[in-house]
Amino acid sequence: MDYILSPWPWFVSGPLIATVMFLLVSFGKTFGMSSNLRTLCSLGGAGKISSFFDFDWREHQWNLWVVVGSILGGYIAVQFLSSTDSVGINPNTLSVLAEYGFEAPQNNLVPAELFSLEALQNPYNLALLISAGFMIGFGTRYAGGCTSGHAITGLSNLQLPSLVAVIGFFIGGLLMTHLFFPFIF
């Protein structure tokens, strides 16, 4: 039981993620979480405004069930399958984050300094989360996929465009973490 309650090592988690991809492929579908954002726009009636969303969202209903499942999975993992171990982040990372004003994570998955209800009352933090979300939604559709569609599925299927997209993910991520973080935080 301890093995389940402790954080899972990478060599267990990675193959299990590949299993999720393969399950969806064996159901005749694909693994792509960002596609749901487009489907939800279509569901909300965005097809009346842009032809990009003018399709029958019901054909992508299966993927929305994956979303509902993943929300439940997050709940189950935290409520029933977790001990109170703190996230074991490299002390070097934590000391740099401390300089930016972030305390140690304890057993939290996201920092209270950015995500607590208190932090949200600060318009600056709110603007950070909104811009982050906007770039995620805009960028994934522009690139034609996210970590699941390009990094896991595309690379597993030896797709060159996916490798280019993943290089893009890292260009953006490295710029944010190394160049912009010192200014933002």
Place this chain on the structure above:
Amino acid sequence: MKAIKFLLTGIFFGIVLTKSEAVSWYRIVEMFRFESFHMYGIIGSAVITGVILLQLSKRFGIQTTEGNPIALPEKAKLYKKALLGGSIFGLGWALAGACPGPMFILFGAGYYSISIVILAALLGTFVYGLVAHKLP
């Protein structure tokens, strides 16, 4: 009842990503600072396993549950879009510490303020749909 297998797959996905801490904001910062092998191990072993599973299923002609041969669509060869869009996504990924799967999983894990990121991501997708034809 077709929905149930997708629901269960989603539950499994949510549990794996939470237990692996791939949904942790701190893990993403650590990854982009190259200060841990953890995330590279997850993505790397997922891709290696994925390549093996897809190659084996092609070689042995394994079929989908619908009776078709296993085949993934080719990704469009739009390299400029992949690089530009990917970079924009990467900026958001590093700042929010979550990509489109984990943002939903984190909501389920009880971090409700992530819904701001989800709503903004919907807005970003919507705006992309409006301006897509004008982009390089």
